[in-house]
Amino acid sequence: MTVAYALLGFLEEETRHGYDLKQAYDALFGAGRPVQFGQIYATLGRLERDGRIRLAAQEPGQGPERKRYEITAEGIDELHRWLSEPEAPEPHLQRTLFAKTVLALTTGRDAGAYLDAQRGAHLERMRELTALKTGADLATALLADFALFHLEADLRWIEQTRGRLDSLRQEVTR
């Protein structure tokens, strides 16, 4: 899912072809896990089918003609909706939280507002879990603790990132 939104974010900046998009993705999000060309082209195909992007031009290359894509109004709406909504708090969200923060910065949106909303969603889930374990049997309490420790780690990362947004913006938009 994150790859599709990342491509929409890159295409909101300017029209690009598949090779450019892979380069942009790997530069921001590919640390240790570069995205495969096949995934880029499959994702572009789905986004085009769903009306989120469209073909802007076909350019001659050394091999087959290269397709240059542009984002549609529906694509911008979809990206904005995704960036505005906090994720449902659950363990192992780090790649998505990072992608949302960076894409909010690279597309000129308010990453701080997103992180604040995500913080609120996480804390609300932590309140539910804290209430759940109060007076519960030990097994239930320990399961709630497992989720609480993971959510707390996310929240610490959110706080750390919130405090360094200006530096991150300079780094990812230069």
Added chain:
Amino acid sequence: MNDGIIDAKGLVKDFGTTKALRGVTLTIRGGEMVAIAGPSGAGKSTLLYCLSGILQPDWGTVTFAGRRLETLGEADRAALRRREFGFVFQFGQLVSELRAVDNVALPLVIDGVRRVEATHRALDWLERLGAADVARETPDELSGGEVQRVAIARALVTGPRVVFADEPTGALDSIAGDEVMTVLTEHARAQGITLVVVTHEPRVAAYMHREIVVRDGTVASREAVR
């Protein structure tokens, strides 16, 4: 219309060239449990001390139940703190020479309650907080969690309307921290006490009704009153 038990408006506090608070405005309602969160050095503790009358802000006002704290003299503010507020600090701050029960009875004795009566009430609170078995021990004989239970008993024994806690679990492991937060919030809820807790730990903030985040001496975000 404002039904806050504590209203702060435009609080500014400097320490030399360090601007600890840069204009904080907030309202806390009676019976609410509020976390003041944020990174180290953000101004959380300074805000707590201004709200509770321990520190005077350089600018701005704090109103408690309709009384403007800055209009009170030091003696009146001290009496207000003793009778209306309870305090729990990170390391308990118990008097090391006194037994646990005498630490809990101390604010009552200072306020003129007879020693026998004060001790009786102190023992009652230690019992309620699950610390009766350490009543006759001195603080250096207690674990960190026991110290905080005694500190909570001392904060509650006067029947305060507000308890202020500054990193109450900061010196504890997570199990003892959970136990301390459970007894603190259970008794605050049962007594209808307003609870204001400074913390940098999200797991502690999750015990509260809502969170006010302080960064660089200002309120960076706040959740809606619920």
